[in-house]
Amino acid sequence: MRRSRMDSGRKLWVENVFTVYLLRISFVLIVAAPIHAGENWTGFRGDGSSTVTADLPTRWSSDEGIAWQADIHGYGQSSPVVWGDHVYVTSSEGPWQQDCQVHAFDLQSGTRLWTTHMEATTKVENYFRNSRAAPTCCVDESGVYSFFASGDVTSMTHHGEIRWSTPIIKTYGEVDNERGVASSLSQTDTHLFVLVDHHGPSYLLAVDKRSGDVDWKTDRGDRVPSWSSPVIAKIGKRNIVVTSSADTVDAYDAATGESLWQLDGLQGNHIPSASVAGNRILVGSTTMYGGATDEDAVAGSNCCIELTEDDGKLGYKVRWGAERANSYYSTPLAFAGYVYYVNKVGVLYCVDQETGEQVFAKRIGNPCWASAVGVTRPDGEQLVYLVLKNGFTIVLRPSDEYDQIARNQLYDAGAMMDAREAAENQRKANTVPADEAKPKSGPEKIFANMPESQLHQMFSYGDPMVYGVAVAGDRLLIRTGQTLFCVGGKAD
Template sequence: MKSFVPFLILMFGAIQAFAADSWPGFRGDGSGTAQADLPTDWSAQQGVTWQSSIPEYGQSSPVVWESHVYVTSSEGPFQQDCQVHAFDLQSGKIVWTSRVAATTKVENYFRNSRAAPTCCVDDNGVYSFFASGDVTAMSHDGETRWTTPVIQTYGEVDNERGVASSLAQTDDHVFVLIDHHGPSYLVALDKQDGHVAWKTDRGDRVPSWSSPVVARSGDREVVITSSADTVDAYDAATGQSLWQLDGLQGNHIPSASVVGDLVFVGSTTMYGGATDEDATAGSNCCIQLTSDGGKLGYEVRWGAERANSYYSTPLAFAGYVYYVNKIGILYCIDQETGQQRFAKRIGNPCWASAVGITRSDGTQLVYFVLKNGYTIILRPGDQYDQVARNQLYDAGAMMDARELAEKQRLANVVPADQAAPKSGPEKVFAGMPESQLHQMFSYGDPMVYGVAVADGRLLIRTGQQLFCISQ
């Protein structure tokens, strides 16, 4: 293991201890790592502690605060009924559901984002964000404290796949990123009352769905956005633009991953967007945050040769960086040098981002929860070292989930005379049968969208189910 890795592990001990009983946002604290004694073996018949149905349909990841797990979903032809659900962490029983009336219509089309933004949570409650642009703060009892209609305030979004960017947070603010064919921006909302603390314009951008993440550079908190072919840093307190790395390609879906003063960027080739495989691979890069006399900057440490990160965010853990592409090839990159250690087909792509786990005995493991519900567990190293491969649901449960999801889609179809004309790549697909599109893009339910780790439990979320796995 490289010399700087033990330092990073020690430096992040306090943060990981905090994450042991909470998972406060997308990828926890933004690193995707936690200290937990998770099981390594389970199956559909044995080892699942509980399984609960999630009302309607959603694509967000779970978040956890103390005894509650929070997820979101939406309902209606225009996703007009947005819902936040609280589940009991120990039993899986639903504790409450609170609704948010959408202020902007969003077509409930299966290739659109459907309740995709992940919440964030703190001691005062849970903060949700929906494709309608509504940001809402609720208490841990489900009472609405405030709602701010961001898209209604700043204009409709021209993004053929909807809004999917998750919230990021500091103690004082939650941050919303909107990048689209139009005036794009990053906005900070005050956690106390939802008022706009600051808004920074980003100009016209190409549509992107990645999420902001908070890092510390010097003595300042900064918001890092990896989106729309650039990486940008903003002062978290004021919104001041601090620096921009441009010339990237394909960083429209994976979010940045932050470990200490290192930022790991994920990029992918995509239909109607980035197509240059070499340029895209190099955009899967490592950036080091710098501070010189109080002036914040960055240094590009390396760009990968062949890595490609599709929906899931890269994971930097135990001296390696892991990327999974759209056909399920896992790339393992040396964290210090950027050199590839191995590439291995693992059977399915990941929409959920991988997590790095440090057990109480010091053992380190990486959990890849694949889109089809299998979990691959690896021991970090220069070679592919698989510890286990576990199945979440059997063929019967898969068929039941597929039928339930199809019923939900059919019940929420937008009437033909009310459906908006498709643009961009979606215009090509508009006349194709939905069954063919499902086959082309492997969109068949059940599909794993996100995971969380808290209190020695691995939580796995599909469109309509929440699973808990523990010792």
């Protein structure tokens, strides 16, 4: 009996010790793991597909359903990215955009946690038609990686401490691009990828995330200026960098920079980026001033490419070119069997994802500079969120017909006037003296002597403009030039 009690006591002691051990291990894992790890939005258009499982609200207004809004110092055109409870955006200030800034906000409250300033190594005029902090960051468990029109790629921790900075343009030469560099970063676990296409030696390069060293650089020859971003696709375990830019689509081995294939003969793919949908790449193209003007050729350039592999050799097959489509600033969205495009005057084109045949075309009232998001709710319902340039969000149910279930306003007339005034004051404070400004090149020569008000009217500029979005769980983040909004986080 005594031995039995001793054994029982020893067993109980072992069980208690083991329980404490498990609790300690669980605590370490909880602390070490990122908060809401499944809700990270790690780069431009999330993982490159702009699709997500989330429980977003479907209805809100300027005075209901907005969890918070936060001012952003300077001015920026990049999209938000999210890691855990941190939301990151970039901006720039100064007549030459010499002050490059990365900001971190708390996802739950909108409190600004920190701002890190970096001195630009290359001057870029702070002009409202130029790229102003347009490239979107990448983020992972180690920190956040930024890229600016100055050509500076920078890595910093989640606390805002700079780890390294690599001056791309200063290293490889000035960029002859009349609107400045605006391509966003893309990433794998180990590398960042930077695309620079311009009237001059263009290139794609891979930057090591740990050190900032350039591991490879692939020359692309002299190109038409372009502002689209590279995307990462996968064939098996192999990462491929896909660029839809300057009238071609190219694929490169992410490990070596080796050119795998090129599709040429396209028109107008200078602004929209490619979109990844499994083993298919959706290409966006648009007619543009001083560039592609053939509407039929541009429509066909809004195409679907299937990645192929034959005995280890990677290739492609063009599945279709759209009958009629045009994708202006926003990237096409492939979702729920359809592909969605929005043109420069606010016409939404929906085509069948398998055939490219037009399903419908509908004027939605305003173009999209932010790319559409495909959302699958926890109950399985699928919805498309189109955040228009003027701050309205249209929520659609994917269908063979235009099935709008909501149209939501982000800000009222008073807030719009305040934002317009703040943006105008920012432009005036950051104007380059006339005797220091460089002569405009390309199509910008024609606009150089026009009043700013006329240019605003011609090209539908006018703050506040929505530039980008991100999704984190039950929250939709919407970014204008100087404000970050969080929609949701409350009862629908």
